[in-house]
Amino acid sequence: MDSDQAQEISERDQLWASLRALRSEIERLAAGTFEQSEAQSKLVALLARIVVAEMDFRNRNVSS
16 A cells, blocks of 8 residues: 555545534435425535545546
8 A cells, every 4th residue: 555545545535524513414325304495405516526536546546
């Protein structure tokens, strides 16, 4: 593992750890509770960006 990979993994782990603070909001979304508020829209966009980043990460690791 090179230093770039190690840093990327560290950043990824930190990102996932930071989501713990949003867990209750994420659980509400997962349960189908949609308020269509600006805050909820931002959370959905954030989660979508995280999913895309995770998919990219996994794709790069499969290709390596």
